[in-house]
């Protein structure tokens with residue numbers, strides 16, 4: 139209701155300023171204790187996966203809180219888990235603005251943020267400082283100027299730094315906005331990266347006694363053979379989950395809309411069907427051996443159920459929050475609880 143009042147004002151701003159203003163409003167309502175009213179408790183939705191008890195299966199997708207500045211406030215909305223990042227070893231400004239565009243008619247977003255973030259050390263301080271005990275995943279990437287052949291060094295650096303403070307870690311090899319990054323989804327680059335992550339994790343388990351799950355986040359633009367090959371490698375390296383999917387380079391169905399020619403990844407409504415197809419394929423390829431986290435175009439309880447039925451164990455969303463506001467999380471959680 140409050141968001142219905144705020145939305146016309148937020149939509150007068152460019153998308154990135156609206157994003158900042160929306161998060162500032164959320165922090166303010168967290169401080170006042172009002173945001174918590176949106177959350178919906180649903181004990182029947184508890185899910186145990188990755189060795190973790192999730193209070194419900196609906197999470198925040200990576201990219202909204204790149205630096206972990208808003209973790210406590212985001213949990214007020216009723217998320218079962220929150221993924222922060224993407225974070226890189228060193229701070230970097232990302233691409234020049236404007237770099238986020240709304241395609242309101244399609245409830246979609248195009249972004250080419252380019253991993254703008256304040257660096258992993260800053261994020262770690264925020265993880266240490268948070269008050270909520272909710273489940274927090276950390277999405278990690280590489281700096282834009284690290285050559286792709288050295289990418290694994292950046293991922294390993296971030297994994298080591300966030301490991302003591304993260305519930306799970308996501309290797310993001312699917313952002314379209316860092317040149318060459320998606321090549322990490324294939325062949326020797328993928329094998330090398332996953333091998334380095336698995337070896338580093340084994341070290342960290344030995345030294346800390348804690349096993350932190352590692353997920354790999356994939357693009358919706360892989361073909362079936364690419365999905366199968368990636369799943370096979372994730373299983374071979376004993377990694378723990380796949381997140382499907384990141385944003386798409388496709389513009390199918392939105393070509394006629396203003397902003398559709400902007401470079402970057404498309405998310406929201408037009409991504410929904412493709413991301414569900416990828417989940418279906420992955421579910422077949424992994425045959426239940428590791429969980430799938432489904433993300434892409436979820437804007438209702440029915441959309442969340444579609445992903446769960448396709449084989450996802452958990453789901454995440456981002457773009458629909460921009461169009462429907464923060465009450466959407468509680469609505470989806472309540473809807474899922476009712477359908478049990």
Ligand SMILES: Cc1cc2nc3c(=O)[nH]c(=O)nc-3n(C[C@H](O)[C@H](O)[C@H](O)COP(=O)(O)O)c2cc1C
Pocket residue numbers: 199200201202223224238247249251253277310313355383384385405406407409433434435436454455456457458
């Ligand atoms: C502005 C913006 C920034 C994003 N940044 C990241 C990111 O840093 N890392 C990542 O893995 N995904 C990122 N994503 C992708 C989302 O996590 C998600 O996979 C995608 O948007 C599809 O979900 P949705 O349709 O619910 O938005 C970003 C998406 C948007 C819209």
